[in-house]
Amino acid sequence: MKLHEYQSKLIFSKYGIPIPKGRVAATAEAARQIAQELGGRAVIKAQVLVGGRGKAGGIKVAKDPNEAEQLATQVLSMEIKGLPVRKILVDEAAAIETEIYLGITNDRAARKPVMMASAAGGVDIEEVARETPEKIIKVHIDPLLGLRDYQARDIAAGIDLPRELWRDFNAIALGLWRAYSENDATLAEINPLIINKDRKLVALDGKMLIDDNALFRHADLAELRDIDEEAPEETEARKYGLSYIKLDGNIGCMVNGAGLAMTSMDVIKLFGGDPANFLDIGGGAGSDKVAAAMKIILTDPNVKAVLFNIFGGITRCDEVAKGILVAMDEVKPKVPMVVRLVGTNAEEGRKLLEKAKMITAETLADAAQKAVKAAKSRK
Ligand code: GDP
């Protein structure tokens, strides 16, 4: 789950990281009011869950409350990378001397979190990472020991941070590590961490990604989810406890079990097709869940054929068949459907589906080939 800048910075500030004064607003008048409270100069920042807002014109500096209102009107009418701006953060404007990058993510290869820092922070950090990776310092963190003081000092030295700022930097790096680990984040990033004209470090931007699988133990974070910002199918899928990821292909997949779903996608590819999604309906799915899953698959206009691959263990094939029939009644799909049902109550399931004019298959290879062929014939 992605957090907005204002949400991430509030979390950072709980861990002692200095952030600018400011508040979030949804109207231009509110922005004017906040700018007034901040003493006039303010920065208006689009709160959308994509990167590169600055380059897209979503970050604007206002010299007084009047201009703040004007710029807020502008920013609130923008769309950034397809997402309409519904909220803005109005922060006191900073006087920037230096922009530093500081972030933590998981390094899967090293099986450890890694803290990264660069003196060349700011909006071009991706370019820096690509073209001059030596300008990025990396330090792996032992998850049991946490970030050690000497590691924070190594980073400060590595980015040539002025000596008088090392103590503050240490506290910020440690705070960022705690924010990352205590909230089960997969990314915690400050870009830029600035040195301002008063020679103080301030986190000007913030970004956090929280591991969805850990949200059950962070009720307060789960509430921060902004469903306006995510694909409606994903919101719907979560409501029914389905694992759904949209992909670019044209064969919709409905499978029970994550491993079987991966396998089904592989076999589709093996026969020259391309899956439109990953979808795991989970074990023991009842007909309502199956119907929801099918509706989600069929709302994707790219889907030219659907493959059902159900291995009935805890899940009963007749329940799945009932769900398919309910959904077909509601959605009236026009695309061919290939179904492979094996296991518990498979025979009952197949009988139910006989009237539904579905293509049946005995094996996964057979099913995948039929789905690929069906999708190709509809291009
Ligand atoms: P991003 O583009 O989505 O990463 O948004 P940021 O919050 O990082 O802002 C992008 C850039 O805008 C920063 O790197 C700064 O150069 C600039 N910026 C942001 N806030 C301020 C501010 O308060 N004052 C000034 N002068 N520049 C700012």
Ligand code: MN
């Ligand atoms: Mn940024």
